[in-house]
Amino acid sequence: MKPTHASPHISVRPQWLALGREEIVLPDLPIIDPHHHLWDRPGNRYLLDDLKADLDSGHRVLATMYVQCRSMYRQNVDPKFQSIGEVEFASGIGAQFASGLYGEALGCAGIVGFADLLLGDGVEDVLLKLIAAGGGRLKGIRNTTAWHSHPDVVSNPIPPPKGLLADANFIEGARLLARHDMTLDVWAYHTQLGEVYDLALSCPHTTIVIDHLGGPLGVGPYAHERKAVWTEWFESIRKIALLPNVRMKLGGFGLKVLGYRYNELPLPPDSDTLVRDWKPYIETLIEAFGPERCMFESNFPVDKGMFSYHVMWNAFKKLTLSCSASERNALFFQTAIDTYSLDASLIQSG
Numbered sequence: 001m002k003p004t005h006a007s008p009h010i011s012v013r014p015q016w017l018a019l020g021r022e023e024i025v026l027p028d029l030p031i032i033d034p035h036h037h038l039w040d041r042p043g044n045r046y047l048l049d050d051l052k053a054d055l056d057s058g059h060r061v062l063a064t065m066y067v068q069c070r071s072m073y074r075q076n077v078d079p080k081f082q083s084i085g086e087v088e089f090a091s092g093i094g095a096q097f098a099s100g101l102y103g104e105a106l107g108c109a110g111i112v113g114f115a116d117l118l119l120g121d122g123v124e125d126v127l128l129k130l131i132a133a134g135g136g137r138l139k140g141i142r143n144t145t146a147w148h149s150h151p152d153v154v155s156n157p158i159p160p161p162k163g164l165l166a167d168a169n170f171i172e173g174a175r176l177l178a179r180h181d182m183t184l185d186v187w188a189y190h191t192q193l194g195e196v197y198d199l200a201l202s203c204p205h206t207t208i209v210i211d212h213l214g215g216p217l218g219v220g221p222y223a224h225e226r227k228a229v230w231t232e233w234f235e236s237i238r239k240i241a242l243l244p245n246v247r248m249k250l251g252g253f254g255l256k257v258l259g260y261r262y263n264e265l266p267l268p269p270d271s272d273t274l275v276r277d278w279k280p281y282i283e284t285l286i287e288a289f290g291p292e293r294c295m296f297e298s299n300f301p302v303d304k305g306m307f308s309y310h311v312m313w314n315a316f317k318k319l320t321l322s323c324s325a326s327e328r329n330a331l332f333f334q335t336a337i338d339t340y341s342l343d344a345s346l347i348q349s350g
Contacts, residue, residue: 007041007044007157008154008155008156008157008256008257009044009255009256009302009305010254010256010263010305010306011043011044011305012044012301012304012305013263013305016267016268017268017304017307017308019267019268020267020268020269020270020307020308020311021310022270022271022310022311022314024058024059024310024314025271025313025314025317025318026317027058027059027060028060029059029060029317029328029332030060030062030329030332030333031059031060031061031062031296031313031332031333032061032062032063032064032065032109032295032332032333032336032337032342032347033055033061033063033064033065033297033298033300034064034065034110034249034295034296034297034336034339034340035065035067035211035249035251035297035298035299036051036064036065036066036067036297036298036299036300036301037066037067037069037071037299037300037301037302038051038066038069038071038089038090038093038108039069039070039071039301040071040072044301046300046301046304047093048093048096048097048102048107050301051064051107051300052102052103052105052107054298054300054304054309054310055103055105055107055309056103057308057309057310058310059309059310059313060104061105061313062104062105062106062333062347063105063106063107063109063110063336063342063347064105064106064107064108064109064110065108065109065110065111065112065139065336065340065342066090066093066094066107066108066110066111066112067111067112067142067185067211068083068086068112068113068114068141068142069086070083070086070114070158071086071089071090072085072086072088072089073085073086080115080116080119080126081126081129083113083114083115083126083130084129084130084133086113086114087111087113087130087133087134087138088133090108090111090113090137091108091111091133091134091135091137091138093107093108094106094107094108094109094111094135094137095135097109106346106347108137109137109342109343109346109347110137110138110139110140110340110342111134111137111138111139111140112139112140112141112142112183112185112340113130113134113138113140113141113142114141114142114143115127115130115141115143115173116143116173117141117143117169117170117172117173117174117184118143118164118167118169118170118173119169119173120168120169120170120172120173120176121172121173121176123173123176124176127141127176127177127180127182131180138182139182139183139340139341139342140177140182140183140184140185140207140209140340141177141182141183141184141185142184142185142186142187142211143160143164143170144156144158144159144160144187145160145164145165145186145187145188145192146159146160146187146188146189146192146215147159147160147161147162147163147164147188147189147192148189148191148217148220149162150220150221151220152219152220153189153217153219153220153221153222153257154257155187155255155256155257163195165186165188165192165195165196165198165199166195166198166199170199171199171202171203174199174202174203174206174208175202175203175205175206177203177206178203178205178206178207181341183206183207183208183209183247183339183340184203184206184207184208184209185209185211186199186208186209186210186211187211187212187215188210188214188215189215189217189257190214190215190216190217190229190232190233190236191217191232192215193214193215193233193236193237193240194236196208196210196214196240197236197239197240197243200240200243200245200246201243203245204243204245205245206245207245207246207247207339208243208245208246208247209246209247209248209249209339210240210246210247210248210249211249211252211297211299212249212251212252212255212258212297212299213248213249213250213251213252213253213258213281213285214233214236214237214240214248215252215257215258216229216230216233216258216281217229217257217258217259218257218258218259218260219256219257219258219259222259223259226259230280234284237284237285237288238288241288241289241293246289246293247289247293247294247295247335247339248285248288248289248293248294248295249294249295249296249297250281250282250285250286250294250295250296250297250316250331251296251297251298251299251303251312251316252297252299252302252303253274253277253278253303253306254299254302254303254304254305254306254307255299255302255303260277260306262306262307263305263306268307268308268311269306269307269311270311271311271312271314271315271318272315272318274307274311274312274315275315275318275319278315278319279319282316282319283319286323286331291323291326291327291328291330291331291335292330292334292335292338293335294330294331294335295331295332295335295336295339296313296316296331296332298312298313316331316332317332320332
């Protein structure tokens, strides 16, 4: 499927990002980055060397999770099997990192791939082929589900249809993931969190991982309604956090649809600026879900148009300075291990 919209992400400007450099906070803290992408698109390339450069920027990132983004799909095959190419690609990158030639980190130690859950029970065959292609790294599935009727609220060049999360076939496919010990990542806006709640309630044995804070919107009709958005988002978060099979990724603030405009600043934002803006959301989510169900994420290179990797992790660390050591370990490391069944014996936490 070809993109129907231009890239909704902010362009990365390395020279601008280089204007902001900070001393690393808590440099020995072990980190798993549970959410990043890799792609080679016209004017927008982020591959192994680019990821490695960010991993080497100062923080102790020991492993990462690759999340689907339609990269390296197979051509000239049944469309339902095209995403096998992406899993093969990400697993190959994982094998390169595992060789030890690219530093300490195990990049792409886990993979969240794509399989069309609208196939319902029919997705089983696709899952088996993805698992075979993943070299033990495939841990979950994500579909494109973030939908809104307003033309300014777009976060994917191929927006999904309305109501996908509530589709009976999609729900059946989501239930099937539990049979293979696979998670379901869900990127949805705050206006869809009711549907996410119903989905999680309908799939009690499937671990649902909500991406990017649950998408509190800040563009289109929400551009000047942050207080109203907060109220709706807050109520939905408190409700969905009651479901034990739901996890939350803390990040995604660089998504254009969230309404922050750091890219318009003359200098890139420092970590104190990010802490000030992000603190209410991070504290609310940790309180609602508990550290053992929350994990910090980079969402790079999407968020890289707004701030750098090392400044972002500094901000996350500063946001947890009041946490205990065990709580901080959960937020940066253990929750990702537990959620995605990563092999802790291969990841040295020190």
